[in-house]
Every structure is written in C-alpha cells, then in structure tokens.
Amino acid sequence: MNKKILMKGNEALAEAAIRAGLKGYFGYPITPQSEILEYLSRHLVGSNRVFLQAESEVAAINMVYGAAGCGERVMTSTSSPGFSLMQEGISYIACAELPCLLVNVVRGGPGLGTIQPSQGDYFQAVKGGGHGDYKLLVYAPNSVQEMADFVYKGFDAADKYRTPVLILTDGALGQMMEPVVFPDYNPDNHYTNHSAWATRGKSKNRDPNVITTLNLEADAMEKTNIHLQAKYKSIMENEVMFETIETEDADFLLIAFGLTSRIAHKALEMARENNIKVGLLRPQTLFPFPTQAIAELAENVQAILTIEMNAGQMVEDVRLAVNGRTPVYFYGRMGGVIPQPNEIYQKIKDVYHSSSKQISE
Amino acid sequence: MTKSSGHIIINIQKCKGCELCIIECPQNGMALSSNINQNGYHYAYLAEDICTGCTNCALICPEAIIKVYRKKKSKILKQPVSTL
C-alpha cells in the first residue's frame, strides 16, 4: 500500500498530473485554482517538461492546442471566468480531436461573481460550452483522493478517445486538505503513440499530418460531425461512472455530484436516523451521464431530490433520465453558498411527506 | 527556333492571367494571349525570342507555374580571366 499524504485538492491534482506523465502545462492565475499553477511551476521541471504561464486563458488554451497537436500529455486549469474565455479553443480542440486534460475549479457566478465554490458551470461543461456539436468527457470528483484519481483516468481516456477531458471541481474541493494515496502508475505503460496523426515533423515515408478544424464543404463537415458523435456514443457506452449509497432499500433518492454529494450524504444519514429510507446516487462522470442507472432507480422510489450549488442544471438531465417515472424535486443554493446538511434534510422531509401524501391519496 | 540564352515554359492551364510576369520581364518578352485556358483566364506566354533566363517572371508568378531554362554555363566564363 502506498503512503497516505495529507494534501490540498488542487495540489493533489497537480501532483497526480506530474505522475501521469504530464509534459506541458499552460495556464493563467485565477482563484481558486492558482495552487495548481503554482504547484506545477515548482514541480513540473526537468528536461522535456514545460511549465508556461500564459498571458490569458485564451492564449493558454491555444498553447494547449498546439502542444496537444504534437501528441504529448498536456493540460490547463482555470476557474469559471477563465473557462468561459477558453470555450472557442476547446471547441477547436474537440473538433481537431486533440487529447488533453482541462480542469475547471468552479466559483460562483455569473460575472466576476465570487471566489466561493459553486456548480454553476454544469451546463457549460456538460452541454458543450463553445460553438458547435461537441462534448467533453467530464469527471466530477468529490474528494481529494478523486481529484488525483481522475487525473490518471482523464489522461488515459483523453488518449484513448483522442478527446479533451474535463475535471469539473470547485473551490472547496480544491482548497480542502485530505489524505491522498497516489497509485502505482507508470506513464510508460499507458503511453499512446500518437505519431500517426501528430505534427512532429513530416518523416520521409509519410504524407504531412495536418491539424485542422476547417471543412468548407457541408457534406465533409457533416462527416466530421458524424464521426465525433459516434465517438461520444462510444464514450456513453463505456465510460459512465457513478457511486450509489444505500440505494438498495431506498424509497427516496438523492442525486448530487461533487461537493454537494458529501453534504447530501450527511443529510441521508440524518434522514435514515429518522427512519426515512433515503439513498444517494452520485454521478462521477457528468458526461456520460448515468442515465440508465437513474432510470432504473426511478422505478422503485417515491421521489427524487436533486441537490446542486446552482439554480438547477443537472436536474434537467435527471428529469430526462427519469422520464416521468417519479417526481423530481430540486434544492439548490447559488452564488457560492454551500447548502447545509440540515437544509437538505428539511427539504427531504418536506418532499417525502408531500410525495407520500400524494401516494396515499 | 530560339536563339536566346534562356527560355521559359508556362503551365498555361494554371495561369490566372494576373500579368505580373509580363510587367516583370526586363526584356519585355512576354504577352497575354487572346485565347483562354480551361479556367477561362487569358494566359501569359513568351512572345519574343529574347529570354535571358533571368527568372524574374518565375519569382513573381503567384501560381509558381513558370519553369525557367538557361544555356549551360560551361562556356560562359563567370569569373574574371585574371582569377582563373
């Protein structure tokens, strides 16, 4: 068993990236993700490793485009306003099928907003965010351990599918200290040789490799789209990850991701103590979304309560998954406010009584 | 039959008739044809047998479609006699 180390979420993520064979990091300071940038400025050193503080998030994401186009493991990290600035570049990266890791340590918005944790960027992360039909593979950690674990998973998936992967986390997870165990992971064993398509200089025996997203012919551009959609379908079939807690006997289901899932877990315990059989489903990937699992659980529960730190974003995907099988309720706090377990417990009680009333009626 | 020390061959089907080569020829040896090529452009051609093979037309040609030939240098003494 590898040693447990007490670390901040942001630093654990950065350390995992180095251990996963990170070759280039390009980023711009913004709270609450600056620890990633600072950690890598100190530790992503040595030959063949690049740390570069860019002049903006726009430049950073385009540096990632250029570097990822060379077929090496590269990443950037930012927080919400910076992630907005990156959207054009991310759309290009998705279309050009460049593997890379993106991190959004979300803060409260809109606008300059607050530096407090939020989940207000769910739509932007999961629904595309930039222009055109594309998806990011989105991981949502809820512990410092997962902040590290999802980095390895993220790089492997990015390489496997030739697609940008996003870790969507928030300021609280980024700042919190928890023990973390770094797994044995030798990047050489995970190395994907990208030289067939990457621009590394045209060797004599092949035609030039070109990284481009342009296709003036509508038919050809549609082909590109069909190819991308097929890839996203394969991601939906193979990469869904979620965790369930006490769902076996539950007649009331909570759904929450990231930080809110921890609070929801506390509320679940309060409810169980008071004989309300609550279960929790926590999506670990937001795209692909655990649609199937939610649909199945929806058959057996009286109601579902989705909890988010936003005005209700993931709840739309929950409703699509539930498809009317059971009522779906929402509880959210916005602008950087973290919901408390007792607020959620209160909401559970309200919903539970009204829904069981409905049932008995 | 040419007498001059140079010659050009233009891939006329790719010519866009921009006339830059014609202006650039120091010998004034080139002209624009009254005929058109497959893309509908009047094309440039060598009209006078006075090409020196200076390459000016080829260098300015945006389409890079002019091949330039020059008489073999062997007989031409490039260096002053005193240095031979």
Added chain:
Amino acid sequence: MSISQEGIHCNYLNEMDLVWDRPDTFTDTTLHYCPGCGHSVINRLIMESVQELNIEEKTIGVAPVGCSVFAYHYMFIDMQEAAHGRASAVATGIKRILPDRIVFSYQGDGDLAAIGTAETIHTVNRGENILMLFINNGIYGMTGGQMSPTTLKGSITSTSPDGRDYNQHGYPLDITKIIAQMPGSAYVTRQSVDSANAVRKTKKAMMKSLKYQMDGGRGVCFIEIVSNCPSGWKMTPTESNEWLRNEIFNHYELGDIKQLPKLKTNEI
C-alpha cells in the same frame, strides 16, 4: 494536362539547365488565392526556404484564419491550423513541446494585429524561438474586404465606405515597430513581394531567420511582408502593386528594422 505552348518554342531545351521550377515542398494543388495575390508568392517562398535548408522533416507550420487558412494544402510539411488570432500561441505550444523543431507562424493583419494582438506581443515578449510571418495587406481579405488595424487614412473598405477616418477608427497600427523595440525579438524586417527583386529579398530574410532558429538562436524572427489584396482593394494585380509602391510603402517603409544579432558560440 496538355501544355500547348503558344509563342516561342525551343528545340534545344536539353542543352539548357532548368534554373527555376516549383519547389517539391510546394504541392501541385491549384492555389485558391485570387489572381496576383501576394499570399501565393509568400506561401511558396517559405516552402522554398524550408526545402533549400533541408528542414522539411523538422519544420512545423501554423496557418491562420484568413485567406491563408488553407496554407496546409500547399505546404508539404506537418501543419496546424490555428483559431483566428492565435497562431503565435499555437506555435508557442508546439515549440515549447518540441524545442528542436523549426516552427513558423503565418498571419494576416487582422489575425496578428487585431484579434491576436495580445498573443503576438506576448509571444515576442517571451522571446519564443520561432519565425513569425506577418502578411500586411491592410484589409480583411477573407471576410470580404473590411477595414483592418493597418488600413491607411482615407482608404475605402467595406466598413469604411468614406475612407478610414482617424477620429472614428483610430490610427494604422504599426505593430512591427513595436515588436522591434521589444527585447524578445531577434530580427525584425519589413519586406514585400511586389517585384522579382523584392521576392529575392524576402526569401533572403526567411532563409536568415530559419537558419538563426536552426542554429539555436534566441528570440522571435519577425518578417512583415507588406502585400496586396487586389480583390479587396478593387484593383488589378498590376495596379495593386503600383499602389503599394506609390502609396503604401511611403507609410510602411521597407527594410530591416532590427538586425539579426551575431550568435555567440555558446548559443549554438
């Protein structure tokens, strides 16, 4: 394709040397540029230089959004096509990851001096070891002839129908002069391709810059090429070149602005 040569024929071509031909690194694809456009010449010149220096296998080019968006159709080397304005950031990413490769970017005035100004300035400021080619035709060619930051006073474009007015639109941006003042630039020159001699000079500047990069030189080599846009300017190609010589070069004077430093032996 049959080449039915009109005019003078030559019966002793075999006694002649082929002294100029299209470079192999420049594909046979018919160029999409308008007749007489300087882009075609500049696309070819950079490939000629790459070929002459024998660096096709280690050169990576970055094409912009602009009329040269399809440069990779003509350049027989590995290429990346960047988002509008971001070519120098993309080139930075490539060069940093593969420092032993030769990297160049190719950008128009809208790309480099409007939407991409921040990336341009900061790429130079970091002293990236790349070659930046800046094609200044004073107009947005690709989008149909709108005013660009380098458009001169009084010039009529589709978005300055009464001519550029400094009160309304500000002044032509001489970004090359700014770049020359920055310690991160190694070599800054302003050239053109409006005549055979100008073409020779521009090629020389490209060769010099690429060699400097090959020799491990430090800093950006920046070549502005003041060029034409016959379509956007609504002129014939020959008129557009005359316009360059009679008007534009008076404002954008040609020549070296910052000389290439001599390499110290420890830099090689």
